[in-house]
Amino acid sequence: MGTVVDIQVDGEKESEESDFGKAGVEFSMRTAVDGEKGTEESDFRKIVASDPVVYQLVRVEGDGRLVPATDDEVMEVEHLLEEDKSGLASDGDKKHFDGRVSNEGLPSKKSDFEGLSQSENTEVDSQELNARLEYIEVMLPKVKQEERLRMSPESANHSTKCMDVNHQTFDGRDETQACKDKLQPENTSMETAPSSMALNDRQGVQLESAETCSGPTNQAVTSSSTVSGTCTSSMPDFSILKGDICLDNLSIRELQEAFRATFGRQTSVKDKLWLKRRITMGLTNSCDVPTSNFVMKDNKIVLKEVKEEPIQVAKAYIEELSEFETRECSARLLSSVKNSGHDQSSPKSRIRPVRDIGSRGPSFSTRQDSLGGFGIQVPYVSRVRRGRPRKNFVTLMNYHPGGIGPNLVKTAPGIPALQQNSEGGSRVRKARTPPMLIPQPNFVDEGEKRDAETIYGDDEHDLGLEEFDASGDNTDGNANTEPASKCGVRRKHHRAWTLGEVLKLVEGVARYGAGRWSEIRRLAFASYSYRTSVDLKDKWRNLLRASLAQDPTDEGVGPLATLAKNSRKHASVPIPTPILSRVRELAEMNSQTCTELGPSKITGHGGRNVQEKGSGFL
DNA sequence: CTTAGGG
DNA sequence: CCCTAAG
Known part of the structure; x- marks a missing residue:
């Protein structure tokens, strides 16, 4: 009761901190950059860095339910985050990850991950998803601002590294670059970024990630051809700026009112800056886009123009993810147990599945998918069933255009893709990633x-x-x-x-x-x-x-x-x-x-x- | 689940 | 290797 944990909304589930070391609250945002196969020691970082995009602040009720954190809590956390950030430069290690480090070192503790992740993910109902979504929307731009503030002094350097640091440091070479180049030729400029900033990486992963994910969030989609298009720091954020100007003169009370007007709810937060940010976000409507506006392509976050019904799409996406997660998680748990049980594999191999969940899970290859009628891109990992069933599906649509309608309605009222997914749950093995095999x-x-x-x-x-x-x-x-x-x-x-x-x-x-x-x-x-x-x-x-x-x-x-x-x-x-x-x-x-x-x-x-x-x- | 064969 | 049909 009263403990607040990070819940990862957007991707794999492994990331719940197993020790809520900090008595207070934690909040972090990270962007996943798919880890390449790395060395043992770098795996830890990989997990961290590969944590998918968004974390939402929630409270864990006594019964295990997840309740969105209140504004106060968010603010509290935000402060912590800032402290963290400021402290990063000097003392380095992030408290967030202490637990994980030890876990990595002690395979026996892995169960913590599994237990937590499973229980928490299986219990997410759509209501909570909605709530979570809302917070995602809220959080992304906010962190972006944080980043902006932090980065401004040294924007030049950071702007070049922001996307790149992760994989460059995880793996000396950049295997995925080729893919990325193909996929995102416009972004090549970023890839040439010097890896010198890697030094910073240890402290910077989290921040980098946040920036990575927040950058595209409400940047102009059209600027993808420029470096700054993806990196917030060097590109002024007009919307936010505007908001700041407007709100600057307001008192806290006014700000609170503005907040209420913007979000339709009361807030007790007295922090001016925070209020301004929140309001700004609300005003710029940037919160509509985050979850669906960018997609992960390989190691990179890619902007995608999704204008119609972003929230709806995002919801569907999250729901799908969630369902996938639960199933996938349990499946993997099973296999993990099985392995450790009778297999002759060495003890070392037993921890692997767990780690892989993290490093492997968010593999961020994306595919164009039609989800509930909207064309969005979803990570491949979120799709269990692929290929044949899909083909059949398409075939069905092609050859029985009339008949497919009722069928769909019957099987998958809201989200056809979901139905497909669950159908393929038993065939996880067959899921593949045809276009992009991430080198290992x-x-x-x-x-x-x-x-x-x-x-x-x-x-x-x-x-x-x-x-x-x-x-x-x-x-x-x-x-x-x-x-x-x-x-x-x-x-x-x-x-x-x-x-x-x-x-x-x-x-x-x-x-x-x-x-x-x-x-x-x-x-x-x-x-x-x-x-x-x-x-x-x-x-x-x-x-x-x-x-x-x-x-x-x-x-x-x-x-x-x-x-x-x-x-x-x-x-x-x-x-x-x-x-x-x-x-x-x-x-x-x-x-x-x-x-x-x-x-x-x-x-x-x-x-x-x-x-x-x-x-x-x- | 095991085989056989095509892809 | 993958997939599937067939037993």
């Missing part, structure tokens, strides 16, 4: 490294391979948990088949016969949790193809010759010819066994369908 350096490096080791390290010695397998298991075990938890956004990481795997596969086929993939997987691939039977099958198919295509005629040719041929042909995939030969052998043998000797072999090892023939008599 760690992943790739890991995989490639291991791959290289395996391939060039040892070809034929099973022991060596076993070792590789073991190591592979570790890395893969971790990696395996990752994609699943990446919001299902990501396509399953492409794992190049190592030689060891191939050998195991071949061996397995030799032992159990081709086609018994699940068997092979269970026995021969026990250590590779990530290779599914389908994978085995596919790989075998490829091997077969390769082995046949390679050289059907030179069966008797020495390995060296074929090897040379092979490596020359496929420099990138040097599958040793011996293996291919063996594959072919097995293939032939298998085809034979299947047709003629098959039953004997299968029954021989399987032992359970031995009686198949005679069962007729029973």
Whole structure:
């Protein structure tokens, strides 16, 4: 009772502070800039920085309900925020994140996150959403102003970094830049910003973020081609300015009245500045746009012109998000538990899902979507179901224009997309992000490294391979948990088949016969949790193809010759010819066994369908 | 869930 | 790899 926490409205849920360390209130606004895959230590920051856009100040009632904070509280918080800001320069660390730091360090505490986030998100009803929305609207511009004030002295520098700092510091390189360039060619000027400001970043993340999100909030949409268009500091905000001028001469009381006139409610706040800001916001109507006016594109916040019914759109958006969150959260919790339960993955992997929720959740790729009739962009993460169902949906619309109407009304009164979402809830795995796969350096490096080791390290010695397998298991075990938890956004990481795997596969086929993939997987691939039977099958198919295509005629040719041929042909995939030969052998043998000797072999090892023939008599 | 096959 | 049909 009486505790105030940040509730993240706009994106993923992980961010509730688990310790309400400050007895008073907390308020923070951050903009998410999707974290690239970072190092372990930077993950913390990533989480912070990747926290999606908006936090709303709420009060947690005794029963767990969330009640929008009062103006007084907001103001209080605002002061704290300012204190924070001023303190940042000197003492650095933000109190907000202390809890998180420790959590990061102590995996055991992760449950705090989960518990909190889940309970809180599952209980959001539309009413509260509305309230939250309102506060979002209110908050965004406000923080923007804060930023403006703070930034004004050094606008030049900051204006260039504001968008960039985040990913530049999280990851030395800027993988997403290419995408962004494509998507936002007008914004390229910002991307050239020097990363020197990164030094500031630690203290600045939050502020930067706030600015990032607030900048576009009520900046002219038309100025996207200029740096200042996205960065508030260098661009005078006329609307606010005007408001300030007008309100400057008013007394507190007058301000309060103005506030009431603007917002239609009383306020007890006596802070002149605060009142002015609030009123200004109300007057400039800038609060209508925030949540829907900008969209996250990759690491960047992008302005989008959405003029019609912004609030409605935003509401729908939030509702959708909310529902998505609850479902997604629980799903991930399940998977997380599952992993930690019986999986052989290392303990390290157990915390991953949790962290990924943060770093991965807001992946901020966006897509054009028609939501309730309005064209807005929503982050991909918020969409669970994609592709086929959607296609069907469209198809339905296309081919049964008349019939779709009633259908829609029946299934999804307000928000068709929502319906689709819930429908696809059980298929999280299938969600993808076709256009933009966010690069994950760690992943790739890991995989490639291991791959290289395996391939060039040892070809034929099973022991060596076993070792590789073991190591592979570790890395893969971790990696395996990752994609699943990446919001299902990501396509399953492409794992190049190592030689060891191939050998195991071949061996397995030799032992159990081709086609018994699940068997092979269970026995021969026990250590590779990530290779599914389908994978085995596919790989075998490829091997077969390769082995046949390679050289059907030179069966008797020495390995060296074929090897040379092979490596020359496929420099990138040097599958040793011996293996291919063996594959072919097995293939032939298998085809034979299947047709003629098959039953004997299968029954021989399987032992359970031995009686198949005679069962007729029973 | 497992296989097989197409994409 | 993904997806789906089929058992």
